[in-house]
Amino acid sequence: MVTTESARGLIPEADLELIRNKVSIDELLRDYDLQLVEAGGGRLKALCPFHNEKTPSFSVNLDKQFYYCFGCQAGGNIFTFVQEYERVGFPEAAEMLARKAGVVLQRTAKRDDQYHKTLEVYDALDYAAGFYHTYLLEDAGAQGAREYLAARGMNEEMQRTFRLGCSPPGWDELLKNASAAGHSVEVLDRAGLIRQNKTGKGSGFFDEFRGKLIFPISDAQGRTIGFGARRLAGDDDPAKYRNTRETSLFNKSKVLYALPQSKQGIRREKAIVVVEGYTDAIMAHQAGLDFFVASLGTAFTQENTQALKRYADRVYMIFDGDSAGLKAAERSIELLVGENLDVLIYPLSDGKDPCDAIAELGGDVFWESVQADSVDIFDFKWNRTIETGEAAASPQMLSRGVKDFLSLVAKISDKVARRVVLNKYVE
């Protein structure tokens, strides 16, 4: 029998049934922090996670294992809930529930083989994250990394929440340990954890990251897909940061760092704040701002904006207050206008990064300031192109600035919105 659900994801109905039997709707909702209270007649109620309300209109029918909100008409079963809450498609929701239920989804033979290969890579990455994390917390060799984090003021709770790590300085410490734990060289290579020695002296492999501070990077579901590695004192690597090379799982442009740790906060605040660096995001969380994520690298991408759209309607972006940060801001806003996101930009003063500002003001005050002082992207662009000293210097420069500005406005797809913006600036 093929149901519409299984047809969509090529997941056999028997597996879906197994998941339904193992994950009850109330257990699932409690895992998502819904405060369920008895409502009589085999029903529970809670404040709706899908709209803002003060009295509960989210009703759960235990008998039929479904939920319905009388306020916003959201309704469905465990699969629909995960789809709606996590903003994922049916196959991903089924996958997440299967993991929760301890059910291994059966696929067609070909898919199953691919799926298995992918799982091996996830496992290797998870092993590596654990290996680096333990090394950071416990090994004498990680003293430098611990001192660096202490100097930044990052507490151990955050180091655990973000599973920070340190890679040993040796050539093949991870390789040796991971191999002993049963991860094959081929899988470690596919995971981007090791690299083949191509200098002619043999064909051995060595660890990709040696003697670095390690930031595990997760997908939206919280699975490790790659790593960011920061240079530590005494390392002669010219690059301050390196990432896992592009693999089947890791694509830098599709990732928002700290997203899994921020989901609850984003939902609560109905906003997402994007900063540039790993440490900025973590220090924001440490200051109670658990809805701050980081874009990896400076250029914001189409993929990033699509990911943002799934989680929040309102997006604040904070770029470092140096010229590289401002250039990144300009490149990013062009994409964001096209995506019709409500984006605000917080102008940091010269040379500052969010970390400094949070340390100086404290989390609450900083967030108040972000909400009060952020400008929309058109104001930001206007200020950058029209009201700069350069534009004022000559009519030609001013004309170029205006053209620049208008080309941004032209990217707004909604006619009415475009007219509103134009009316505001053009007099």
Ligand SMILES: [Zn+2]
């Ligand atoms: Zn609702």
